Amino acid sequence: MNKYDRIFVFLVLLLVSFFFIIRKEEKGKFANVYYASELVLQIDLTTPTKSYVVKGELGDVTIVAGNGSIFVEKETSPRHLCSKQGKITSPHEKIVCLPNKIVIEIKSDEEYDTVLK
Amino acid sequence: MQEKINKFLWIGVIFLLFVIVFSFFFSKKEQLIREKRLYYMDTYIYVKLYGEDTQKLDSALEEVESIYKKYHELTNRYSGYPGLNNVYYIANNDSKEEWIPLDERLYDLLLVAKEWYEKSNHLVDVRIGKVVDLWKEAEEKNVLPTQDLLDDIQIEDLILEDGKIYNNHVSLDLGALAKGYASLKAREYLEENYLDTYMINAGGMILLGEHYGKQAYKVGLEDPSRNDGSVFMKVKAKNTAIATSGGYERYYTIGEEKYSHIILPNTRWPENHFESVIVITEDPLKADILSTMLYLMKLEDALEYVNHLNDVEAIFYVSEEEQILSEGVNQYLYE
Numbered sequence: 001m002n003k004y005d006r007i008f009v010f011l012v013l014l015l016v017s018f019f020f021i022i023r024k025e026e027k028g029k030f031a032n033v034y035y036a037s038e039l040v041l042q043i044d045l046t047t048p049t050k051s052y053v054v055k056g057e058l059g060d061v062t063i064v065a066g067n068g069s070i071f072v073e074k075e076t077s078p079r080h081l082c083s084k085q086g087k088i089t090s091p092h093e094k095i096v097c098l099p100n101k102i103v104i105e106i107k108s109d110e111e112y113d114t115v116l117k
Numbered sequence: 118m119q120e121k122i123n124k125f126l127w128i129g130v131i132f133l134l135f136v137i138v139f140s141f142f143f144s145k146k147e148q149l150i151r152e153k154r155l156y157y158m159d160t161y162i163y164v165k166l167y168g169e170d171t172q173k174l175d176s177a178l179e180e181v182e183s184i185y186k187k188y189h190e191l192t193n194r195y196s197g198y199p200g201l202n203n204v205y206y207i208a209n210n211d212s213k214e215e216w217i218p219l220d221e222r223l224y225d226l227l228l229v230a231k232e233w234y235e236k237s238n239h240l241v242d243v244r245i246g247k248v249v250d251l252w253k254e255a256e257e258k259n260v261l262p263t264q265d266l267l268d269d270i271q272i273e274d275l276i277l278e279d280g281k282i283y284n285n286h287v288s289l290d291l292g293a294l295a296k297g298y299a300s301l302k303a304r305e306y307l308e309e310n311y312l313d314t315y316m317i318n319a320g321g322m323i324l325l326g327e328h329y330g331k332q333a334y335k336v337g338l339e340d341p342s343r344n345d346g347s348v349f350m351k352v353k354a355k356n357t358a359i360a361t362s363g364g365y366e367r368y369y370t371i372g373e374e375k376y377s378h379i380i381l382p383n384t385r386w387p388e389n390h391f392e393s394v395i396v397i398t399e400d401p402l403k404a405d406i407l408s409t410m411l412y413l414m415k416l417e418d419a420l421e422y423v424n425h426l427n428d429v430e431a432i433f434y435v436s437e438e439e440q441i442l443s444e445g446v447n448q449y450l451y452e
Contacts, residue, residue, distance in 0.1 A: 012133075016134070036154070037152075090345060090347065091346075098161070103154060113316065114337070116336055116338050
């Protein structure tokens, strides 16, 4: 092996480990926000708390997310069940705002294929 | 010579690189995944299909949606639809006709409901719409209904003949079987179209086909006594249905007390033997109905009933400290 071969092998190893790192990072904790069936917002929950506004069926829905949790702060709906539900933090917890057709799900390493409520 | 070896080494390394990169991109991607989120029957319904043909999967998703939508409309207690004689219409119509013709699908569903009224020893009774309304009203007023008020409710008969229902304005609540029935129809459609790899999660009802990669699905059962989405048990299952009664549903909160949403037709009071009952069996309709029926039974009776059935298993969540399993649940548990 000459010098260039070694450099090449080194580069290959670097690239492979880079791939592993990228895949690991994908598995961080994040929240998906759906309107009807469309993914409208994806929030990385490892970031500091911030508020977001998405359009629901009956009006704007204000979502506060960050530091590992997410909750609905304000919504236009008859019973405000979503904002009453409060914070969710763990995977497979959901906030479902039926009147607004908004669903918020926390995703991370998928431990279960699905969860029966 | 040295150069030749180097060349082989280079080719080998490049080949390896390709294999690694490709395996990242194409592992688990031989099968396409299509998913859809639906909102029917007061429930968030998640549908996931696997297959090789995008078009076929997309049209199957549409069809599955139309099935849930149709049964949502037919069984809706709170609103009518133009030209559709649904549950709302049956209870609230001002037609002079003695008999009302029904959509074949609703008629068949009601026949099944009648059949289970007998099979369940009158525990599963779909005619108690007015009782349910009274409990809803009680929650809004935050006052328990009096026994007199409950006893005074007139419960009409459900009379069916030749595709028609007798027009006595019977107030139906098909909550105990509507989701199970629609899920059964969804499965029939999928299997007729050779789609055997699917998963539908409709709140208190999970419908499983084959898993796309693993031997079976790993299903978490949410802990009904906690409010944080944590799981108290996990089961492995495929080609089956899992239904729950209790757990996922809201409670009537009247004063400080919580009352379950499942009413014992006999007393017209909510029953509280369990926090939830989970039923595992192949037929989603049976799973749905049995979860309600078992929820209304005493633990000993319910356990005996299930243990006498070969193809049905159940998990009785009595409290955080006590969960009772039927005899054959073991086959679904992880070692």
